[in-house]
Amino acid sequence: xxxxxxxxxxxxxxxxxxxxxxxxxxxxxxxxxxxxxxxxxxxxxxxxxxxxxxxxxxxxxxxxxxxxxxxxxxxxxxxxxxxxxxxxxxxxxxxxxxxxxxxxxxxxxxxxxxxxxxxxxxxxxxxxxxxxxxxxxxxxxxxxxxxxxxxxxxxxxxxxxxxxxxxxxxxxxxxxxxxxxxxxxxxxxxxxxxxxxxxxxxxxxxxxxxxxxxxxxxxxxxxxxxxxxxxxxxxxxxxxxxxxxxxxxxxxxxxxxxxxxxxxxxxxxxxxxxxxxxxxxxxxxxxxxxxxxxxxxxxxxxxxxxxxxxxx
Numbered sequence: 282x283x284x285x286x287x288x289x290x291x292x293x294x295x296x297x298x299x300x301x302x303x304x305x306x307x308x309x310x311x312x313x314x315x316x317x318x319x320x321x322x323x324x325x326x327x328x329x330x331x332x333x334x335x336x337x338x339x340x341x342x343x344x345x346x347x348x349x350x351x352x353x354x355x356x357x358x359x360x361x362x363x364x365x366x367x368x369x370x371x372x373x374x375x376x377x378x379x380x381x382x383x384x385x386x387x388x389x390x391x392x393x394x395x396x397x398x399x400x401x402x403x404x405x406x407x408x409x410x411x412x413x414x415x416x417x418x419x420x421x422x423x424x425x426x427x428x429x430x431x432x433x434x435x436x437x438x439x440x441x442x443x444x445x446x447x448x449x450x451x452x453x454x455x456x457x458x459x460x461x462x463x464x465x466x467x468x469x470x471x472x473x474x475x476x477x478x479x480x481x482x483x484x485x486x487x488x489x490x491x492x493x494x495x496x497x498x499x500x501x502x503x504x505x506x507x508x509x510x511x512x513x514x515x516x517x518x519x520x521x522x523x524x525x526x527x528x529x530x531x532x533x534x535x536x537x538x539x540x541x542x543x544x545x546x547x548x549x550x551x552x553x554x555x556x557x558x559x560x561x562x563x564x565x566x567x568x569x570x571x572x573x574x575x576x577x578x579x580x581x582x583x584x585x586x587x588x589x590x591x592x593x
Contacts, residue, residue, distance in 0.1 A: 402472025
């Protein structure tokens, strides 16, 4: 009976992955074909480069995105392995095919460039969130940033993505001979990133999950979490009550959508590892909510409380 349940569970997970990739590909295609590309907006990433190439040569955006992603995916296969990259490969192919298909049937919006930038960012943010939820990427700058982060560890993945996307946006001003196109691209990127965060993390980015990991391969697990998930790890000294042996426990705070990444990573390194996942009601610090935001909100609540007492 257990093997049947395991097989059924795997089938359900595969269906969830496929649904997320198809839905994300459709939304991304609508964003590019309806809003950004017709209005000469190249909001970073491989799709932004492909949009500029399409503007110059007329070459299909989806096909060009797939071609440009091939060397990135090969690099990822070499560094991360097949298991880590296969989902991104599938998502990349689905999104590329969707873009070229929708370019033939979708009527482009050529009204206000501001509206095009905003709604292009909304659809793109929804698309990326769906793909990210299923532990994949659409290739491009997010995958490049992750790979570069393994070698340039003193710079965060977010900053690496910002640098790559910023360079592409700057080039778009030259290609389209208009700085306004670059400014609209920045608006699209901002809307996309904010909406992606809202969907993945919720409206409160200070919440997350807390993981305790006990394994015979703690050093290897900690190293992989630092490089592949870009999260800090704390090593806690421990002692088994039954065995009386001294050991170590890894403590790691992550966003909710990153839990399965860590679980898959731990399982791939040590299938016998002991893993505890708990709720973290509030997390402050780098990568989560800043300490100043928390202190500002506490100050506001205190002022309201004092004002309420005075009124009574």
